[in-house]
Amino acid sequence: MSGIGESDQIARAAGGDRAAQAALVNRNMPIVFRVAYRMLQDQAEAEDVTQETFLRAWKQLPDWQPKAKFSTWACTVALNLCRDRLRKKKPVLMDELPERVDTALRPEEALASRQGVEGIAEKIAALPERQREALTLCALEGMSNIEAAAAMDVGVRALESLLARARRSLRASLSAQMEGD
Amino acid sequence: MTVTGMTHERLLELIAAYGAEPMGWPEDERDAARALLSADPGAYSQALTEARAVDAVLSLEDVPEPSAALTESILAAAPSVPQSRTGLLSGLAALMFPQGVRWPAGAALASLAMGLVGGYAYASTGIGYDQADSAYYSAFGFDSGDAWISLE
Numbered sequence: 312m313s314g315i316g317e318s319d320q321i322a323r324a325a326g327g328d329r330a331a332q333a334a335l336v337n338r339n340m341p342i343v344f345r346v347a348y349r350m351l352q353d354q355a356e357a358e359d360v361t362q363e364t365f366l367r368a369w370k371q372l373p374d375w376q377p378k379a380k381f382s383t384w385a386c387t388v389a390l391n392l393c394r395d396r397l398r399k400k401k402p403v404l405m406d407e408l409p410e411r412v413d414t415a416l417r418p419e420e421a422l423a424s425r426q427g428v429e430g431i432a433e434k435i436a437a438l439p440e441r442q443r444e445a446l447t448l449c450a451l452e453g454m455s456n457i458e459a460a461a462a463m464d465v466g467v468r469a470l471e472s473l474l475a476r477a478r479r480s481l482r483a484s485l486s487a488q489m490e491g492d
Numbered sequence: 493m494t495v496t497g498m499t500h501e502r503l504l505e506l507i508a509a510y511g512a513e514p515m516g517w518p519e520d521e522r523d524a525a526r527a528l529l530s531a532d533p534g535a536y537s538q539a540l541t542e543a544r545a546v547d548a549v550l551s552l553e554d555v556p557e558p559s560a561a562l563t564e565s566i567l568a569a570a571p572s573v574p575q576s577r578t579g580l581l582s583g584l585a586a587l588m589f590p591q592g593v594r595w596p597a598g599a600a601l602a603s604l605a606m607g608l609v610g611g612y613a614y615a616s617t618g619i620g621y622d623q624a625d626s627a628y629y630s631a632f633g634f635d636s637g638d639a640w641i642s643l644e
Contacts, residue, residue, distance in 0.1 A: 325571065332570040336563060344558040358562045365566045372571070431553050450511065450550050456518050467518075471509040478508065478546045485545060 318377045325372035336365065339382050342452055343389045349447045350393035352436050360392045379461055383454070386462040390444055397440060434484050442477035445470055450478075498524035504539055511550075512543035 323331035343364050348357035364385050371384075435443060441463070448459035449470070460470040503525050510516040514526055529536055 327570075327572050329567075329570075332567060336566050336570075340558065340563060340566065344562070345555045348555050354556055354558075358558055361558065361562060362566055362569075366569055369570050431549055432555075434549075435553060446550075450516070450547075451553060453516075456510075471505065474509040475505070478511070478543070481546050481549060482542055485549065 317381055318375075321372055321375050321377075321381065325375065335368075335381065339385050340365070342382055343385050346386050346447055346452065347389050347393055349432075349435065349451070350390070350440070350443060351396060352432070356396060360389055360396070363392055364389045380458065383458045383462050386448065386454075387464070390462065394440070434481060438477050438480055442473050442480070445473035446477040449474055498528045500528070500535065503528050503536065507536065507539045507543050511547045512540045513547060 320331050320335060324335050340361060344357055344361045347360040347364075348354065351357050351360065367388055368381075368385060435446065438446065444463055445459065448454045448462055449456065454462070456467050456470055460467045463470065465473075498521065502521070506517050506521065506525055510518070514522055514529075517525055
């Protein structure tokens with residue numbers, strides 16, 4: 312929901328309307344959590360980031376300007392919080408690392424087992440940070456290219472470059488597995 | 493705005509970035525891209541095959557559900573009263589009318605009611621113009637207005 316409907320809901324939420332607050336959380340919290348989880352690969356940390364994102368939202372609501380959808384704004388905040396945490400964990404910038412190729416799992420196995428699903432998550436997690444962000448927002452959460460670019464604070468062309476590189480890395484990973492067997 | 497011109501290179505870029513499924517392509521370029529794809533599907537078959545392999549892998553990606561306690565804790569921190577800001581005028585109004593800006597209007601209404609009740613009470617006592625005049629003249633030591641006039 313966007314435009315007048317979302318603005319009205321945000322205004323009511325800022326005014327203490329519990330139903331509007333619950334609706335805002337129920338609609339937007341899952342995507343914020345999933346984005347945070349894919350970036351951090353840790354349930355507790357993803358929940359911390361999600362909670363912090365909404366704490367900031369509650370403070371922001373009285374001054375809310377409907378320039379973007381709430382979900383886009385929330386994902387921007389969540390991504391920034393994730394980046395802060397990742398930098399504290401790893402002093403080396405993720406984008407400077409070479410793209411890794413994981414050959415631990417056959418594609419056939421990936422299709423057949425829970426372990427395969429976890430292997431896919433590992434492949435996505437192994438992507439450089441910005442590529443992972445782009446893939447998460449566009450391919451996994453279905454955001455439009457304009458929304459995803461806004462959430463990442465990049466241009467659409469830059470987003471497309473990140474997406475293409477992420478897909479190329481995943482495809483190389485799958486090909487390497489098949490050739491290795 | 494819908495893009496009408498689509499090139500071979502741009503369609504390959506769309507497939508490489510957004511995958512094989514047209515619904516994932518940018519909305520403003522989708523129709524033109526579909527038209528070009530339909531016109532020469534063989535030119536894009538390899539790119540689409542490669543993209544579909546990645547799409548299939550991504551479709552298997554799974555993320556755990558957030559805990560129920562997360563929703564509760566987020567809502568527990570939500571504002572319970574309006575977070576209005578105090579501007580210069582509203583601050584001044586608060587100083588002048590600590591009971592709220594509706595108070596002056598209530599006071600004016602009360603004054604009007606008191607005037608109406610007082611006027612009615614005055615009329616109902618039967619004290620007319622003559623009695624009032626007598627009281628006035630007697631205050632100056634005259635019996636009536638006529639005695640006052642005779643002096644003039």
